[in-house]
Amino acid sequence: MLSPIAVLNLNEAVVFPDDQDCNLFYILSTTPRIRMQDDSPVFSGLFWTDQANGASGSVAGLMGGWINFDVNLGITDELRDKVKQEIKKADIQEARRKQIAKEEIERLTLIAKARGESSVPDPDLPEIGDIHFGAIQFTEGTVTLLEETAGGMVAWSSAGGPASLIGDNNAAFALRLNPEGAAVWYKALKDDVKAISVRYDLKFQARLPSLEIRAWAGSTQSSEINRKVERVWRNTDQGCSDADVERINVKEVRESLLEEGLMNIEINKGSTQISDEHVSQLRNLAIQLIDEKIKEIIKSRIHGMTEEERRTSMIEVMTEEVSSFVELRFTQRDVVTWSVAPQATLMNFLQGISETDKKHVTQLVDLSDPVVSTVEIPVQVNAPWDATPFVTSVKVIALYPSANEEKSWIFSKAQNTDTWRFRRPSNDDGIVEYSYEVYFMGRSEPLVVSGKKTNGTLNIEVGKVGVIDLNFKPHPILSSLSGKNQVTTIQVDVQYKGADAAEHFATSLVFKPEELEGKKLERSIFRPIDAPVDYQVKYYNKDGSTVDLPQKKYYLSESQTGDVFTPSPYEDTLELGVELGIQPDESLKKVLVEFLYQDTVHDFESQEKVVLAAEDDWDAVVARLVQVDRNQQDFSYRYRLLGDNTIARSGWIKASGDQTLVLPILPVTIDISRLQLGEKYLNIILELLYEEPGSEESIRQQIFLSQHDAGKPLHWYIPRMNASHETYTYALTLFPPTGESITIEPQTARGRFLIIQEPVHQ
Numbered sequence: 001m002l003s004p005i006a007v008l009n010l011n012e013a014v015v016f017p018d019d020q021d022c023n024l025f026y027i028l029s030t031t032p033r034i035r036m037q038d039d040s041p042v043f044s045g046l047f048w049t050d051q052a053n054g055a056s057g058s059v060a061g062l063m064g065g066w067i068n069f070d071v072n073l074g075i076t077d078e079l080r081d082k083v084k085q086e087i088k089k090a091d092i093q094e095a096r097r098k099q100i101a102k103e104e105i106e107r108l109t110l111i112a113k114a115r116g117e118s119s120v121p122d123p124d125l126p127e128i129g130d131i132h133f134g135a136i137q138f139t140e141g142t143v144t145l146l147e148e149t150a151g152g153m154v155a156w157s158s159a160g161g162p163a164s165l166i167g168d169n170n171a172a173f174a175l176r177l178n179p180e181g182a183a184v185w186y187k188a189l190k191d192d193v194k195a196i197s198v199r200y201d202l203k204f205q206a207r208l209p210s211l212e213i214r215a216w217a218g219s220t221q222s223s224e225i226n227r228k229v230e231r232v233w234r235n236t237d238q239g240c241s242d243a244d245v246e247r248i249n250v251k252e253v254r255e256s257l258l259e260e261g262l263m264n265i266e267i268n269k270g271s272t273q274i275s276d277e278h279v280s281q282l283r284n285l286a287i288q289l290i291d292e293k294i295k296e297i298i299k300s301r302i303h304g305m306t307e308e309e310r311r312t313s314m315i316e317v318m319t320e321e322v323s324s325f326v327e328l329r330f331t332q333r334d335v336v337t338w339s340v341a342p343q344a345t346l347m348n349f350l351q352g353i354s355e356t357d358k359k360h361v362t363q364l365v366d367l368s369d370p371v372v373s374t375v376e377i378p379v380q381v382n383a384p385w386d387a388t389p390f391v392t393s394v395k396v397i398a399l400y401p402s403a404n405e406e407k408s409w410i411f412s413k414a415q416n417t418d419t420w421r422f423r424r425p426s427n428d429d430g431i432v433e434y435s436y437e438v439y440f441m442g443r444s445e446p447l448v449v450s451g452k453k454t455n456g457t458l459n460i461e462v463g464k465v466g467v468i469d470l471n472f473k474p475h476p477i478l479s480s481l482s483g484k485n486q487v488t489t490i491q492v493d494v495q496y497k498g499a500d501a502a503e504h505f506a507t508s509l510v511f512k513p514e515e516l517e518g519k520k521l522e523r524s525i526f527r528p529i530d531a532p533v534d535y536q537v538k539y540y541n542k543d544g545s546t547v548d549l550p551q552k553k554y555y556l557s558e559s560q561t562g563d564v565f566t567p568s569p570y571e572d573t574l575e576l577g578v579e580l581g582i583q584p585d586e587s588l589k590k591v592l593v594e595f596l597y598q599d600t601v602h603d604f605e606s607q608e609k610v611v612l613a614a615e616d617d618w619d620a621v622v623a624r625l626v627q628v629d630r631n632q633q634d635f636s637y638r639y640r641l642l643g644d645n646t647i648a649r650s651g652w653i654k655a656s657g658d659q660t661l662v663l664p665i666l667p668v669t670i671d672i673s674r675l676q677l678g679e680k681y682l683n684i685i686l687e688l689l690y691e692e693p694g695s696e697e698s699i700r701q702q703i704f705l706s707q708h709d710a711g712k713p714l715h716w717y718i719p720r721m722n723a724s725h726e727t728y729t730y731a732l733t734l735f736p737p738t739g740e741s742i743t744i745e746p747q748t749a750r751g752r753f754l755i756i757q758e759p760v761h762q
Contacts, residue, residue: 633658
């Protein structure tokens, strides 16, 4: 039978051994679980909605629900296999067999001594073999659902009752939910977050020692025993007859044995239910047994002895007998009732199952969807509740002419959706006529929108109704103006409708050309926008003069926002394409080109900058120069090269008219493989110089070379002004491993390829 002393705890299960068979074990789950069938939980939830007729009493559209589910203490085959592995791994069978064998040998030894037998038989125990599991015999038990069983969420519950006491101890529960409980359970099941708390209270039968009485004598302090025995012998010796022996008083010997700890009586109540009075009676009974044992020793030993033999050997005989006094033991093993209380909170028990299975688990009955056909029209309103013009509510009036049905709603930020249901007419055309009124914060008069039609879905997008939202930005060309014509301030005068209109307003916006984001105009008129916005731009120049541009109109539709660029004060421009003209290596990163246009007659100046970059694959760009007089076409440009350890700039180059400029860059590839760098020389300094005739600009480049640069070609890009000039000079400073450096005077070279020979020197 099961012994309630656990030998293993594994994966929320406890393992008990058998008290007689080392191969037999019992598994008890410590955690209840939802019962599974075909990998799906045995759970069903039936929910029903209200009838969508406007009656109160529902929560989130639900009127109630019904929940059924099973829980049990089942042990899976996988867990049984794992328990077997752990039992074998921990050598629990061997330990159990040793313990059972020890107890059995002790029992057989006591029986043999009680019978006066010298040999003790071997215990008959099963050998260690295959592990098998027994069924726990439950005697009684209950299962409790730790949920609200009545009140605002639950209308009725079977939340507590007896367990099955067979198999996996299956228990079934049922809940009928109020509207609030139905809404909570339905949403929680949809999100896989519902928790169920269950507690089992079970009792089962187990066997364990319930009463143990032990009496035993020690084998030391023999001198004290000798004195006690000698005195009792002399006082009681009246011959050697059996009658004399019966009159022997052994009380003093026994008390001495008890006092000196040489003889002990221990009573262990264990699990047995006996009173202290009965324990005292058992102790007295053990004392009588000891007295009888001592009498038996004396009687058996003095029978047939002479008086002289008794006097000389009785003390020795008594000492030997008491020293070898065997242990007296009485053990009672009872079947007792053992209590356990497995409990757990079952979380996310629908997680992992397919959506198809979830539909079978949780079902929704829509009472608003009758057997006969109905029309169902979703109604939704989207409006700027928290932004200009700050809509507070929208009233919607809808008419379904073919069914002669009419309904109105008030929508707000908190509730902006609904569903309109009614019986479908026989001549249904699916047309919905509707109008709506928009109410704004701080205004009592609404904006009325009527004459709308739709079919299927009534989706109203209010948007930024009655809001003029424009952003005036400076024309990009203004940033290229300089000199006295440079624009310092921009003023935009804006007007909507005439002064006699209720929606009229007039305002001015002032900003600077460098304010690229411009100036925003936002004005709520709370009426439909049915007219254009008039605006006029005025530029203030650096010399104090102004440029007044003609008035323009901007048309915008309802809920539209727009960017309005101010007009250019100058209509003429030079359009100049810019190309690199070469395919450089990765050492060149960017080329910056600056343009300058000057009209001395009109004291006008404009500038432009463009960039060609390696990251843009050196794509061509377009530069635009503003002009006052189209006949004045002359301009100047210069360009700068940026690369690895290189910054070089050309002088100003004059040009005229619209054209595509190919920058006159001279790419020079330098071969230094013949200088024996790294073999004969440790380092080399290469100095390059380009001077253009008729210009004060010069391009210098100094390159420091080490042995790591041996064999690698060098690239030098010269920002020229004259595309036909290709002459330049170079000089060398050589550093051998020993001795002083060697300087090579400048040498003249020409063209796109420069091969430097090892110089001839002293």
